[in-house]
Amino acid sequence: MKYIDKLRNSGLRPTKQRLQICEVLFNTERTFHFTINELEQKIKDKIDNKISLATIYNTVHAFEKKGYLKQIPVNSNQTYFDTNITDHHHFYNLKDGKLIDLENSDVGPINIKRKIDGKKIKSIEVLVKLED
């Protein structure tokens, strides 16, 4: 019920799989960061039926395109996604590969003075790498 309209309004059919993935991604106290593998595991833990890996990829990319998920640029062999779609920045713990949200007040506003002809800024992302 909760996510049917959200999906329909986005032109995505509210399939059983998508609704279940919505539960895992969005029906949470807090936003979180994940790789596809981690999401696959979370889905296995929370639901009984199986969702194929291809569907997980398809759904994550569909949600990203609709703006319900963001990709976070990090140097890793795996792609990191974020259910927090507000503009915000990250700590990246090199030891365990985990991301931590930074509040905007922890970073301060970033004002890019230089302009590139015919281009506009889509996003500004700060990545703060942490080591021991």
Place this chain on the structure above:
Amino acid sequence: MKYIDKLRNSGLRPTKQRLQICEVLFNTERTFHFTINELEQKIKDKIDNKISLATIYNTVHAFEKKGYLKQIPVNSNQTYFDTNITDHHHFYNLKDGKLIDLENSDVGPINIKRKIDGKKIKSIEVLVKLED
């Protein structure tokens, strides 16, 4: 001659291949950004003998570990490297996947107020994504 000491001082034997890769990477007017594929092509263009792809990977990773190259975090299936090892930030042109250096004066100093227990900041990188 130019790079022999640099390599020796880093504990890396100055092999023919490494010296040639040094020429391609560091004997330039300007610093530049590259993927391994792009570097492989550049090497093919500039030298006569063949250097195996494995050696290119090995050398780039060795140079990165020694601090002669930096990895730039972007969302791409390929890893981006930078011969500019100073602290600086980037525009990322989504259209063609090219990086452009930002001067620090174009961004201003970034002061991270939050601290994580037992961790220290290794780097702070700003990525500004550009679209049309």
Place this chain on the structure above:
DNA sequence: TTATAGTTTATAATGGTTCTAAATAGCTGT
């Protein structure tokens, strides 16, 4: 020189991601 450890290389393996094409399921109009 010779011994040794470091390096290069072709090639295979790995693994995250994307593709394929057939089966299934949601939707719209009747």
Place this chain on the structure above:
DNA sequence: ACAGCTATTTAGAACCATTATAAACTATAA
């Protein structure tokens, strides 16, 4: 409810950047 249409799911194959392997080669120091 049904038919027809299109979107979606799925298992499995393919893709491809990167890493591992192990044998041949090379820089270096004794």
